[in-house]
Amino acid sequence: MAAILTNDTGKAARDEILTLRFASGARLASRQFLRNLPATSGLVVLALLCLAAIAAPLISPFDPIQIKLSAKLQPPSWAHLLGTDHFGRDVLSRLLYGARVSLSIGLMVVAFSTSFGVPIGMTAGFMRGNVDNVLMRLMDAFLTFPPLLLAVAIVGLLGPDLRNVMAAIGVVQVPVLARIVRASTLSAREETYVMAARALGASPLRIATRHILRNILSPIMVQLTIGFSAAIIAEASLSFLGLGTQPPNPSWGRDLAEARRYMADAPWLFLAPTATIMLAVLSINFVGDGLRDALDPRSWRTRARVASAKG
């Protein structure tokens, strides 16, 4: 006991145990995740979408903005796999470029809500008392407002700039994430390993970042996938209302809005973006569900037992 508590050996041993547990936990979780068919296929589709977005300039058959009125409103064909819109622009190329907007907005929103939601939630849960009260009542005030309307108000007031869209969608997600992080922090800070770290003389900041944060990563990750897909739908909604990406730039939501006038003659114009949005959101949701199952200790503890029995 005394040997473990002396600083050097104790720290080394503790770190070794920690990394061992972390590695085996991660390995078990990833094995569980890969066994889940919807989750793996969601991951593959999501990876393909990201690749397509990155490689859009290379793989797009046409320029997404170039107007060619002689080829307007053409149904899907071998030359234009998903047809052309009312300006003769290739729908597939526009969707590929639109993926860049949607996915990057999604990622930026996730980064935004993480960088505010996690510190706020952890501070509230870790400090408790008045800090907790003030922070959470503030978050509650944000939650009293329907999220889409709040985003509409923010973007409408600040102007339809990509950064404003990102901030408007992100602001809506911060209180949700903060609540989850706070709840997880509250239960994590009562765990024995936190008590042990405190007994070893770790500073509160170190306990929060090295011990608590590491242990509440799974609910955060699951919530981030939910935030990612919600952000894609929110961006599409804002662009649909004319508050997001501005024409002629391609965006899934904006293309849907423009397809409204040609619904009777050119149904591919609204079906293609709809299918693309659903594909993106579905794949992210499947990855999120898979993560939740894989990271749920109740489900992988049994796996661990099975694995140790085999080993």
Add this chain to the structure above:
Amino acid sequence: MWRYLASRLVQIPLILVVVTMTIFVVVRATPGDPVQIMLGMETSPDAVAAIRKEFRLDRPLAVQYVLWLGDLAQGNLGRSIRLNTPVTQLLRERFPVSLRLAAGAMLVALCISIPLGILAALYRNTWIDYLCTGYTVAGFAIPNFALAMILIYVFSIKLGWFPITGIGSGDAKTAFDAIGPYILPAVALGTLQTAVLTRLLRSSMIDVLMQDYVRTAHAKGLMPTTVVLVHALKNAMIPFVTMVAIQCGYLIGIQVTIEYIFAIPGMGSAVLSGVINRDFPIVQGFTLVIAAFFLFANLVADLLYGVLDPRIRY
């Protein structure tokens, strides 16, 4: 219970003050002048100043807010800068439309989610359950305005069953004329709620069906339908009813895309145009009502929880 209710009823106005104050400051702190937007750039400064004075825009922010609160206490929400009509009159026109649309959406959600949730729980891992899961997964993934476009294409353009737009024309001759224009918007608006409620009812029903008292009821020889509909459903409904109340609060505020596509004169589009034109009184009045409705729905949800579940006492 009564003490809890009283404390919540005190809290709600306080939250509303915070919310309206935030909106008040944010709307005015962002660039864009309602009078300039309305009159254009080439108007005489005198005319602009006169209108600014009329709408108290020349006063300090804090004074404007206190005056607005004072008017609110007398049931006056000011006049729209752009339309020059009282905000309360606009609210009287638009709130019923939004309320009807929200009620329709909730009705659709209930009609689908209750049977589907029960059946999916009863026939777990059969095709009914898979259908239910597929339906909810798709419902979470499709934006409501995209579904609205598909519905318009199939039912209005191809089949010609419903008008594409036209709520509020007022000259309805038959019952279908009155209800018809609401059907597609309500179905599209209620998609997410249907998915949320179906999934919730399925999982709470599965939990309840595994309880001992359900087994006891079966063992007593009660009819399976009695066990499911009376014994199990009653308890599975507790989280469901609460969620219905919460979602009702949301439904008023998320209509904006649906209003936009069906050209419905509701609350969401009023806020949208109010924000774009910097029509401060409209933005404030409408957001106040939307936030109040939302808070009220949440209060009802919390109270219902206590009423339905005798184990919960506030």
